[in-house]
Amino acid sequence: xxxxxxxxxxxxxxxxxxxxxxxxxxxxxxxxxxxxxxxxxxxxxxxxxxxxxxxxxxxxxxxxxxxxxxxxxxxxxxxxxxxxxxxxxxxxxxxxxxxxxxxxxxxxxxxxxxxxxxxxxxxxxxxxxxxxxxxxxxxxxxxxxxxxxxxxxxxxxxxxxxxxxxxxxxxxxxxxxxxxxxxxxxxxxxxxxxxxxxxxxxxxxxxxxxxxxxxxxxxxxxxxxxxxxxxxxxxxxxxxxxxxxxxxxxxxxxxxxxxxxxxxxxxxxxxxxxxxxxxxxxxxxxx
Amino acid sequence: xxxxxxxxxxxxxxxxxxxxxxxxxxxxxxxxxxxxxxxxxxxxxxxxxxxxxxxxxxxxxxxxxxxxxxxxxxxxxxxxxxxxxxxxxxxxxxxxxxxxxxxxxxxxxxxxxxxxxxxxxxxxxxxxxxxxxxxxxxxxxxxxxxxxxxxxxxxxxxxxxxxxxxxxxxxxxxxxxxxxxxxxxxxxxxxxxxxxxxxxxxxxxxxxxxxxxxxxxxxxxxxxxxxxxxxxxxxxxxxxxxxxxxxxxxxxxxxxxxxxxxxxx
Amino acid sequence: xxxxxxxxxxxxxxxxxxxxxxxxxxxxxxxxxxxxxxxxxxxxxxxxxxxxxxxxxxxxxxxxxxxxxxxxxxxxxxxxxxxxxxxxxxxxxxxxxxxxxxxxxxxxxxxxxxxxxxxxxxxxxxxxxxxxxxxxxxxxxxxxxxxxxxxxxxxxxxxxxxxxxxxxxxxxxxxxxxxxxxxxxxxxxxxxxxxxxxxxxxxxxxxxxxxxxxxxxxxxxxxxxxxxxxxxxxxxxxxxxxxxxxxxxxxxxxxxxxxxxxxxxxxxxxxxxxxxxxxxxxxxxxxxxxxxxxxxxxxxxxxxxxxxxxxxxxxxxxxxxxxxxxxxxxxxxxxxxxxxxxxxxxxxxxxxxxxxx
Numbered sequence: 001x002x003x004x005x006x007x008x009x010x011x012x013x014x015x016x017x018x019x020x021x022x023x024x025x026x027x028x029x030x031x032x033x034x035x036x037x038x039x040x041x042x043x044x045x046x047x048x049x050x051x052x053x054x055x056x057x058x059x060x061x062x063x064x065x066x067x068x069x070x071x072x073x074x075x076x077x078x079x080x081x082x083x084x085x086x087x088x089x090x091x092x093x094x095x096x097x098x099x100x101x102x103x104x105x106x107x108x109x110x111x112x113x114x115x116x117x118x119x120x121x122x123x124x125x126x127x128x129x130x131x132x133x134x135x136x137x138x139x140x141x142x143x144x145x146x147x148x149x150x151x152x153x154x155x156x157x158x159x160x161x162x163x164x165x166x167x168x169x170x171x172x173x174x175x176x177x178x179x180x181x182x183x184x185x186x187x188x189x190x191x192x193x194x195x196x197x198x199x200x201x202x203x204x205x206x207x208x209x210x211x212x213x214x215x216x217x218x219x220x221x222x223x224x225x226x227x228x229x230x231x232x233x234x235x236x237x238x239x240x241x242x243x244x245x246x247x248x249x250x251x252x253x254x255x256x257x258x259x260x261x262x263x264x265x266x267x268x269x270x271x272x273x274x275x276x277x278x279x280x281x282x283x284x285x286x287x
Numbered sequence: 288x289x290x291x292x293x294x295x296x297x298x299x300x301x302x303x304x305x306x307x308x309x310x311x312x313x314x315x316x317x318x319x320x321x322x323x324x325x326x327x328x329x330x331x332x333x334x335x336x337x338x339x340x341x342x343x344x345x346x347x348x349x350x351x352x353x354x355x356x357x358x359x360x361x362x363x364x365x366x367x368x369x370x371x372x373x374x375x376x377x378x379x380x381x382x383x384x385x386x387x388x389x390x391x392x393x394x395x396x397x398x399x400x401x402x403x404x405x406x407x408x409x410x411x412x413x414x415x416x417x418x419x420x421x422x423x424x425x426x427x428x429x430x431x432x433x434x435x436x437x438x439x440x441x442x443x444x445x446x447x448x449x450x451x452x453x454x455x456x457x458x459x460x461x462x463x464x465x466x467x468x469x470x471x472x473x474x475x476x477x478x479x480x481x482x483x484x485x486x487x488x489x490x491x492x493x494x495x496x497x498x499x500x501x502x503x504x505x506x507x508x509x510x511x512x513x514x515x516x517x518x519x520x521x522x523x524x525x526x527x528x529x530x531x532x533x534x535x536x537x538x539x540x541x542x543x544x545x546x547x548x549x550x551x552x
Numbered sequence: 553x554x555x556x557x558x559x560x561x562x563x564x565x566x567x568x569x570x571x572x573x574x575x576x577x578x579x580x581x582x583x584x585x586x587x588x589x590x591x592x593x594x595x596x597x598x599x600x601x602x603x604x605x606x607x608x609x610x611x612x613x614x615x616x617x618x619x620x621x622x623x624x625x626x627x628x629x630x631x632x633x634x635x636x637x638x639x640x641x642x643x644x645x646x647x648x649x650x651x652x653x654x655x656x657x658x659x660x661x662x663x664x665x666x667x668x669x670x671x672x673x674x675x676x677x678x679x680x681x682x683x684x685x686x687x688x689x690x691x692x693x694x695x696x697x698x699x700x701x702x703x704x705x706x707x708x709x710x711x712x713x714x715x716x717x718x719x720x721x722x723x724x725x726x727x728x729x730x731x732x733x734x735x736x737x738x739x740x741x742x743x744x745x746x747x748x749x750x751x752x753x754x755x756x757x758x759x760x761x762x763x764x765x766x767x768x769x770x771x772x773x774x775x776x777x778x779x780x781x782x783x784x785x786x787x788x789x790x791x792x793x794x795x796x797x798x799x800x801x802x803x804x805x806x807x808x809x810x811x812x813x814x815x816x817x818x819x820x821x822x823x824x825x826x827x828x829x830x831x832x833x834x835x836x837x838x839x840x841x842x843x844x845x846x847x848x849x850x851x852x853x854x855x856x857x858x859x860x861x862x863x864x865x866x867x868x869x870x871x872x873x874x875x876x877x878x879x880x881x882x883x884x885x886x887x888x889x890x891x892x893x894x895x896x897x898x899x900x901x902x903x904x905x906x907x908x909x
Binding site for chain 1: 608609610629630631635636637639640641643645646647648656657660661701704
């Protein structure tokens with residue numbers, strides 16, 4: 001659509017600008033402010049330069065959380081994107097079952113995140129949970145409060161349960177928007193199912209897949225509530241991801257400076273990776 | 288039935304298992320829960336639900352949640368509408384930068400904002416109010432609403448606006464009487480997403496409230512640590528949180544596929 | 553390449569069709585010769601796209617058979633039928649180059665790369681796509697994309713029939729003409745059987761050797777463009793083809809002559825007329841002339857249509873149009889008209905008398 005130049009449109013954007021500025025700029029300024037100062041209470045602050053940042057980047061605890069976070073996010077993406085895409089491809093495209101599928105699949109997305117944690121907590125209890133008891137009955141030793149592997153398995157399974165539907169719904173929306181003529185032309189051209197997927201569906205789904213990957217990357221990188229309810233970051237700190245680490249530092253430790261520096265680095269990592277991914281996808285497009 | 292339908296079928300069964308288990312637990316007596324593993328409630332009881340519905344600290348928590356979620360949806364959609372219109376129709380100074388800045392807020396981890404939000408809302412005297420949580424959630428809901436609505440609005444031809452102006456409508460009356468009804472599906476989808484993200488969020492909601500506006504997500508955490516004794520209660524509270532979501536989904540069931548395409552595939 | 557024979561074909565989109573109205577296609581029989589250029593013409597909703605999809609195998613008929621060279625293919629998949637189809641909106645594989653697009657149907661069938669190269673080069677030459685062969689197909693204009701769709705049909709040497717479903721819909725008007733003559737030229741060069749579906753009479757009449765006119769799920773007439781013009785077998789054909797359409801006037805039939813408001817008119821098919829049902833005479837404006845001894849008529853309106861003028865008159869309360877060549881005198885007020893007897897026909901219940909014996 002051709003748009004006209006009109007700077008008075010700012011009046012329409014002003015309410016959004018003010019609300020988001022209030023919510024985003026003031027807190028961010030506070031955080032930046034703390035990150036370069038030191039305090040011993042009494043509202044007295046001293047300039048500390050990049051001390052907190054240097055300290056953070058040398059902090060093993062932070063680096064461990066970051067490493068765990070990267071592994072978690074990568075695992076989740078590797079499972080959810082192909083799984084969501086396959087499920088969407090197998091779904092019926094018309095008929096009464098479409099609505100039923102979509103409604104049931106959206107359900108996990110509307111469960112409060114702490115309830116997701118509680119639900120999987122109950123599910124995974126080794127003595128009375130369906131999953132925990134089931135696995136133990138099969139002879140697989142499972143105890144998510146004691147064994148890191150069990151905890152990781154449960155956390156990842158929980159995230160797959162919680163978020164794969166988002167990928168399914170996005171991909172499904174993309175698939176049904178492909179005109180029938182493409183499928184008919186492919187039939188006439190004698191294309192096998194794989195060729196249909198490779199040359200028709202995948203190219204047309206690129207846009208929604210980009211959105212799906214970006215959303216899943218951002219949200220899994222920020223995961224907090226579900227994990228804190230399910231494992232509390234344990235056993236030990238084996239499922240302590242970045243947000244858990246940060247909240248402990250910010251609310252628990254009164255270490256305003258280090259927590260602020262942590263916040264900034266955390267936010268920047270997400271921005272940088274999202275930007276990198278986005279430009280890579282778009283550069284491919286331009287070629 | 289084609290073999291490939293087994294894939295979504297198995298997936299849906301997988302999705303339903305934890306929900307079944309939650310229901311199962313919520314209808315059991317504490318004795319049965321502590322007694323051992325049972326696939327279905329042997330002694331069916333509504334005791335856990337009765338506890339919740341008779342205890343104001345429990346049921347008011349639901350009310351608090353619904354209040355701030357409703358307020359948030361209202362705020363977000365109301366301010367996003369004119370902004371999305373501006374982005375879909377006009378070029379203006381700094382429009383692209385503003386749009387990206389808005390979207391970048393969706394990338395901000397709530398954990399980063401907890402502490403500054405508590406300080407900010409305490410300093411303006413809003414701590415422990417519904418408004419505080421509703422406003423805090425607009426941080427990620429406004430960008431989302433603007434983005435969704437912009438997608439839907441771009442699909443409406445500009446000729447609609449021009450015809451209305453030629454017919455003598457002023458901007459406000461055109462916007463309210465002609466434009467809004469045209470994109471009502473988009474508004475529904477945007478409201479659905481705002482509702483959804485505000486309803487499921489816990490970290491900010493819990494830390495911005497203490498007593499007067501304590502939401503259900505916070506009320507539940509007090510029981511989550513105690514294993515066994517209050518598991519039935521926790522499960523029942525969890526089941527009750529599924530209801531608003533299920534109702535909302537039921538209403539938008541015919542728009543889900545289109546809605547998730549956010550009007551722009 | 554094949555002769556296509558359609559016998560008693562019926563199709564309904566409903567699961568349990570009851571009445572005739574439930575059928576999108578009502579009992580249809582046709583034969584198409586190998587190597588011909590055919591058009592399916594009719595208003596939207598007349599069932600032409602349904603028929604096309606039945607032939608290509610995208611739909612399975614409710615009743616009846618379709619055979620290619622005597623082999624029943626009614627239930628065969630599109631791939632087994634070896635057909636090609638060009639759709640209303642250009643379908644191309646976005647991620648591939650023009651070359652790969654054209655090679656795609658051959659690669660799917662496991663043709664050797666060397667042969668693919670020869671075929672694709674040859675077809676690209678024909679379609680004037682040689683220069684763009686290595687470009688991304690998504691960057692082409694609508695007519696270029698439509699050429700690729702067509703090319704994917706032409707590269708296959710074993711194609712039974714190439715079908716076009718309103719292929720010029722999204723093409724710019726000034727390119728429509730070009731692409732249409734290109735199609736005609738390609739038909740003459742390759743001698744493939746081609747079926748062209750359209751609602752535009754000009755497209756149909758210029759492209760096809762034989763035009764099948766459809767209405768309400770039935771074939772009304774299958775004939776050459778000249779026959780459609782001179783001997784429309786149904787008043788619908790008279791209306792639908794020609795501009796302006798045929799004049800249709802109520803009449804009575806007695807003794808092989810048409811009686812219209814007191815006048816007795818000689819007609820081309822007088823002997824065949826039975827006089828039963830709703831009887832009408834039909835005559836095209838091209839065959840109405842001004843004659844001193846004709847029927848009285850009042851001129852109502854004259855409109856200019858370029859090389860001739862359309863004169864609208866009232867004869868005994870009924871509208872009769874005629875054409876007057878540019879430069880000839882245009883009558884005013886009261887005048888007299890005559891119908892050319894060999895091009896005036898009696899219609900009974902819409903059908904030309906004697907056409908359905």
